[in-house]
Structure formats: C-alpha cells, structure tokens
Amino acid sequence: MPVNIANELINATACEIKDRLVRKDIKPTDLLDALEDRIQAVDGPVNALPTLCFERAREFARKLENKPIEERGLLAGIPVPVKDLTAVKGVRTTSGSPIFAERIPEWSDALVETMETNGAIVYAKSNTPEFGAGAHTFNPVLGTTRNPWDLSKSAAGSSGGAAAALATGCAWLAHGSDMGGSLRNPASFCGVVGLRPSMHRLSDGPGTSPFQTLSMQGPMARNVADTALLLDAMVGFKNMNPLAQPSPEDSFLSAANKKIKPLKVAYSPDLGVSPVDPEVAEICRKAALQFENADVIVQEKTPNLCDAPEVFKRLRGLDFVVGLGPLLDQHHDKLKEDIIWNIEYGRSLSAEDIAWAERKRGEIYYTMQEFFTEYDLLICPTTIVPPFPVEQRYVDECAGTKLETYIDWLAIVSTITLTASPAISIPCGLTKPGLPVGLQLVGKPQGEGPLLSAANLLEEILPKIQTPIDPKS
Template sequence: MPRYPDEQLIHASACEIRELLLKKEISAHDLLDALENRIALVDNKVNALPTLCFERARTTVNELEKKPVTERGILGGIPVAIKDLTAVKGVRTTYGSPIFADEIPDHSDVLVETMEKNGAVIYAKSNTPEFGAGAHTFNPVFGTTCNPWDLTKSAAGSSGGAAAALASGTAWLAHGSDMGGSLRNPASFCGVVGLRPSLHLVASGPSPTPFQTLSMQGPMARNVEDTALLLDAMVGSHPTSPLALDAPGERFLATSRKKTPPKKIAFSPDLGVSPVDPEILDICKTAALHFQEAGVIVEESCPDLSEAPEVFRRLRGLDFLVGLGPLQEEHPGKLKEDIILNIEYGRNLSAEDIAWAERKRGEIYHRMQSFFGEYDLLLCPATIVPPFPIEQRYVSECAGQKFESYIDWLALVSSITITASPALSLPCGFTSAGLPVGLQLVGRPRADAELLSAANLLEEILPKTPTPILPKTF
C-alpha cells in the first residue's frame, strides 16, 4: 500500500481522504498516525483536543477493516472529533466542569453511535466552555483554547475546540452543537465552516429534555462539501429523540455538489438587532455581493427580528433552569457564576414571561416564512467583531455600544436560532490584521440541502481560506 506523507494527508480534504480510503491507497490507521503526529506538533499551543482516545480509535479501525471497503459506511474510517458535551463510551467526558472532571460514561450518545455506524472513528474530545455556556472556550478542567490564526486570540465557542482543531490540522471533521451560535461563532473566528442544521435533523440523547428546540447538534469542517459529508453521517431518527427527522432521500454531499444558485437573496448588515464592527460589515457585504457573479439578485432586506434577542434570552433562561437547575441544587457553589446567573434568570421568569416569548417566537417564525416567499437566503455577518484577546471573557461592547450580559454580543446568531432555520458560517475574508471573518447564510427550515448547495457555490467564487495552518502569534 503506497504511503502518503503526513503533511499531504493533513492538508487533504475529508472528501479526498474518503476517496483514498475507497481506493485502498491509504488505511484509517494511516490517518490516525498522521493525526497523532500533528497533535504532538501543534496542540500544546492550541489546546483544542485535551482528551485523546487513540487506543479506542485503533480498535474501531481494526473492526471496521474486517468489512469490505464498500461496506464501511459513509465516512469509511475517517476520524472525527467529538465535543466534550457529548458522551463517548469509555472516554473521559467532562462537560468542562469540575463536577464531571473524572466522568467516564458507560454508553455513548446516540449521535456518536450513529456516526460510528456510518464509519466514523472517534479519536478525541474537543474543548468547550463549562456546560457549553459562553462563546469563548475556557473551563477550569482544561483551560483555554487558543485561535490558531493568532494564539493570543479567542477561538470563540462553545464549539471552539472543534473549530481550532480543524484550523490547525488536528481534525478533518468535527462534531459540535449550537444553541446561540456555538457552531457558527467559532467557525467564523477560526476560518472554517460550521452548520447549525434544521431543528432535530440530527438525533441525539438520551437527554432529560428531548423536546427542547434551542440546542442542536451539527457538523464542522474546513469546507462546505466536507461539512455536508459529515452531516450525511449524522442524520437520521432515533427513538430517544422523539422529534428527530428521517434522513433525506438524497445525500447532502450530492446536493451540495450541484452548486445550485439561488434566484434572489437578501443581505442584512445587522438583522436590526446588533451593532457590527465596520470592517467586519464591509468584508461580509462584499462577500455577499459575489453571489451576483452567479447571476443571483442581491438586495438589502431583512424581516423584523427586533424582538428575537429578548425571546432568546427568556427561552434560554428556561432551558438552563430545566437542564442545569437540578445540578445547581445537587452541587451548590460548584458551577461558574455565568451559569448560576442564567439558572436564576430562568427561575425568576413568570408564566406570562414565558408565554410572551413563545407567542413572539411564533410570530417571528411566520414572519420569516413570509420573507422566504420572496428571498431564497438571508445573509449577514456571523460575528460582530474579529477574534478578541483570550484574556477577555466575552465581548462587552461593539461600535460604541456596551452590552449588559455575556450573551448580548451573539444577537446575530441567537436571533436566527429561534427562527428554526438552518444557518451556516462560511469563511469570507480576513481583517487587516489577518484574522478570519465568517458570513452567516440562513435558509428555509428543512432546506439544509439548498443551503449547502448555495454555500458551496459561493465558496467556489470567494478566495480560498488556506486551512489548515500552523498556529502562530502576530
């Protein structure tokens, strides 16, 4: 079997890796060897993958290679990193919390089981804020994840470890989750692709809150086609996830490769809900206008989302109370202050407060659907600022406007969360300081395939973002 140099494998796309596996020009063991060497080279600087499980991965590969190459699933042996909020059997799973610092689950989340059935090889857990709370990846168990483009900057969060691993070449594919932008923010900061799929397109669990509609599991990768490939390995219904959808008839990768241009799209500089750094806005608007090169009509427009940030704030508070309230009672004083504040905020909501949020969410959803009667996509910046210094806990102000809480700077992504639309962050350029910028593309609910196809088209038009990179400091 010909041996490909590690550097060549690390820089290959996941789809290229899949072809090499199918042709038996490489083995999944070669991929694990390359990852081990790359992690040893760069992750002591980045801290993206604090927990490794290569022995488990090699056992998985040994079993997988007993099957004919055409029967090894959609991924066929490609390694995948799992966010440290999701259980992997026999692998330390901390949730970024001292409470679970030594937790080793005796079962895997059904999403992990689904991916492994589809040929994923789990080799690492990616870093995350404590219980995923916050858009900057640091926790008291593993510390802070740094942005490979500038190690003095944040990788965002809460899927910051996943994004940083992709950017620094310690992952081809990475799993993440997204409540208020946790796939999209780190994708923007690290120059990779992050997709928050439609509601419950990806089954997960078992969970104490299987009917919740805020936090969704999704794929991250270095480009759109690789993201679609991983989504294909994630989707499907499962009894533990009562709202989960069946996998579509046509695979997302196949649809994405059609690169079907939308007829008409809307660009909004701020969704009417947030200030945006002028440089970020200029880069994103320029990128959106590139759709015109494919004959697409681009107009500046946006549905009324003015009440979306408050709707998200209330429903998020309720979600924290339901999901983490019992843990606070069981372990008083052991959760970080931000989480406690969110739980208490939820506890202080009245029934009328929650009813208002649910009614308004319904109004916003229907308003958004009317908007999609005229436009195929809604585009806007994915983040309002470039990557910020790792010493900051969060963005406290932008363009002269100060924020009251650590989630206020996320309004561009959290407002889209409550619309039930799939949303993707696509690398679209660099700041004058050489830091990545992401453009958020929002599609119709359950039109993830159309979204990926349009994103792939725009990615082809835009200048390429050269990931993976060696970590550096400006």
C-alpha cells in the same frame, strides 16, 4: 509514517480522504497515525483536543479494516473528534465542569452511535466552555482553547475546540453543537465552516430535555462539501430523540456539489438586533455581493426580528433551569458565575414571561416564512467582531455600544436559532491583522440541501481562506 505522506494527508480534504479510503490507497490506521503526529506537533499551545482516545480509536479502526469496503459506512473510517458535552462510551467526558471532571460514560450518545455506524472513528474530545455556556472556550478542568490564527485571541465557542482542531489540521471533520451560535461563531473565528441544521434534523440523546428546541448538534469542516459529507453521516432517526427526522432521500453532499444558484438573496448588515464592528460589516457586505458574479440578485433587506434577543434570553433561561437547575442546588460552588446567572434569571421568569416569549417566537417564525416567499436566502455577518483577546470572558462592547450580559454579543446568531432555519457560516475574508471573518447564510426550514448548494457556490467565488495552518503567535 514519512513526513511528506503525513503532511499530504493532513492537507487533504475529507472528501479526498474518503475517496482514498474507498480505493484502499490508505487505511484508517494511517489517518490515526498522521493525526497523532500532528496533534503532538501543534495542539499544545492551541489546546483544541485536550482528551485523546487513540487506543480506542485504533481498536475501532482495526475492526473496520477487517470489513469489506462496502460495509465500512459512509465515512469509511475518517476520524472525527466529538465535543466534550456529548457522551462517548469509555472516554472521559467532562462538560468542562469540575462536577464531572472524571466522568467516563458507560454509553454513547445516539448521534455518536450513528456516526460510528457510518464509519466515523472517534479519537478525541474537543474542548468547550463549562456546559457549553458562552462563546469563548475556557473551563476550569481542561483550560482555554486559543485561536490558531493568533494565539492571543479567542477561538470563540462553544464548539471552539472543534473549530481550532480543523484549522490546525488536527481534524478533517468535527462534531459540534449550537444553541446560540456555538457551531457558527467558532467557525467564523477560526476560518472554517460550521452548520447548524434545521430543528431536530439529527437524532441525539438521551438528555434531560428531549423536547427542547434551542440546542442542536451538527457538523463542522474546512469546506462546505466536507461539512455536507459529515451531515450525511449524522442523519438517521433514533428513538432517543422523539422529535428527530428520518434521513432524506438525497444526500446533502450531492446537493452541495450541484452548486445551484439561488435566484434572489437578501443581505442584512445586522438583522436589526445588534451593533457590528465596521470592518467586519464591510468584509461581509462585499462577500455577499459576490453572489452577483453568479447572476444572483442581491438586495439589502432585513426582516422584522427586533424582539428576538429578549425572546432568546427568556427561552434560554428556561432551558438552563430545566437542564442545569438541579446542579445549581447541589453544586453551587462549582458552577461559573455566568451559568448561575442564567439559571437564576430563568427561575425569576413568570409563566406569562415565558408565554410572551413563545408567542413572539411564533411571530418570528411566520415573519421568516413570509420573508422566504421573496428571498431564497438571508445573509448576514456570523460574528459582530473579529476574534477578541483570550483573556476576555466575552464581548462587552461593539461599535461604541455597551453589551450587558455574556450572551448579548451573540444576538446575530441566536436570533436565527429561533427561526428553526438551517444556518451555515463560511469564511469570507480576513481583517487587516489577518484574522478570519465568517458570513452567515440562512435557508428555509428543512432546506439544508439548497443552503449547502448555494454556500458551496459562494465558497467557490470567494477568495480562499487557506487551512490547515500552523498556530501563529
């Protein structure tokens, strides 16, 4: 493929790519050719997509090309990488763990099946921390993903490979997942968009805990409209997830493109749960106030969420016991210390400890519902720091405050996890050294449409953070 045509495709938005596919200006195999060349050119030092499956992807693409355009699905053949925690039939899926270093699933996760039915072509697995634990993407099997804005910095996590692939033009759309901010943190660090949907908006599975309520899968892209497009391709009930919801009547992309302004939004500098780096706080405050240029009322207000960090710590500990406890018993020497700590902490909890957390989570939910009677959105920083040195395991200090565990620096996103609300991170500025900062917008439960609409409006107002980029030393 000529370089100028490949570059044109790589720099296009996903919505533009879809339109060209529908018009038959291009074919899905053209997109795979462009991606393969781009990955070879730029992904080496970034390590966003360590596992490639182009042979499988081309076979899928050829079958798609033989169908009438109206039968090719919503995405019409747009390639999408899948996070390495999520099974794809016939493709190495390691979860970043030596325990599963050579695992090749014989089945695909229900969400992957939904995306493929809707015209997504899986061509790669994106890198993740071991079992997705932690917000810095490194593991002993596939190595470390670096931030393309500065290769000496972290891409965050746990969907760090997905975010870095988007930022470098190695993807137009990307799949990820989020327990304590894993779609939102890397979006912030890499200058892209990540959406954690409402609880069980999407069908996935099978999994070890189909009734869990913390970890959700979701879409990432370079802009809000593209993120909405992928969300549309992800929804749909499958019985592998007993709590999942049916598809909405109206598309999320249609909602996003309406750009309906909220009437009144609240900005919180820290949600009352975490220190925030002063430069990050100032960039986010100025970005939130840009809503005023659309005649939206912006007020500084923080709901009472002070118990959320301890609630999340306990419920996360319980989830780790359910999901990974048996692996600790069988493979103690193959698990990283942070995972061992999480499981052992979960096992130390009493029934009353967990009951307290469940009661408090209920209070947090109702506090937010009362808050949303006055405000349409809650806005705050996505991450409390800019991208940190890649050698660090996690952020252990912020604004002079010592942080004890590897999840403490995630409180500003993990708090929102507990509310059952959808939340999106959009790029909102650059630090003085030129590193991206993300702004987190939180909507009402089941309110992805209005949230995407407002986020798309604000994205239009804010200065553009240009992606894709070539990796920077």
